[in-house]
Amino acid sequence: MPSDPSSPPLQENRPSRRGILATLGTMAAISTAGCSAVIPGSDSNSDDDSIEVTVGNETDSEVAIAVRVIDSEEETLFSHVFSVESGKMIGRGAIKTTPAKIHVFTADGVSRTWKYAPDLPPEFDCELKDIGLTLRQDNTIEPWYTC
Template identity: 40%
Template sequence: MDGIRSTKQSRPVLSRRGLLGGVSVITCTTVAGCTYFPSEIGASEDEIEVLVDNASGQPVEVAVLLTDDEDEHLFSHVFSLDTDQFGRAGDITQEPLEVNIFTSNGHSKSWEYTPNHPRGSDCDMGDIGMTLNQDGTVDQWYDC
């Protein structure tokens, strides 16, 4: 076999880091410049989404953590939102027990997940919403 070269080319091996980097670039490119409004959100009624409305008057980062009754993490995400920007993330299929948020300007809030939908509504689980206000308070709400 000396002197014989293989013409078979090997396929490039894609590392996990390379794959994640590529997905991140595609995701950022797809999402950049979009504005979301609660009425346009089309999640399945079997999934929960996290919705954050930045009405604080300044850019902010918001870390959201959802835990279950065994204190297991069901969802964690950091939103980087400009002034008056609305963000959404997640397709959570298990009902959380607690919602925890932490903002880059030093505010935090925790509450139990307790959606109170009107009788006869079509959704089993409600999307988790929050509005960051100019005075540093956070209003929590649910959407179906």
């Protein structure tokens, strides 16, 4: 039986070429984000340096982790609530000033406050050290630093 010429042609449920290219571009951008120090020709000591806050979750469920970074005058430099899936790590921020303290807490009452005092080996050659923290399985928060 011939098909009805007035009916629209059947389309397969497959992504368009434009959608695939957009996805690949996004994946490439994400994979290189934060890695400018390893890209040839990049200057890790430029005036554009900023501190990123990275949060990891080693618990068995998704968790909301609030992070507040303040300077020596108690002014907020960074404040964000991260929603982090189990086993994942995410980062955000562009702090341009050297912090004094980091406050972290969850809705379940887990909290920790510490002074910004990175003590990294000399091979970490960066002026401003990124702030990292990991929520452990035992509901403790482990702070760490990196470039």
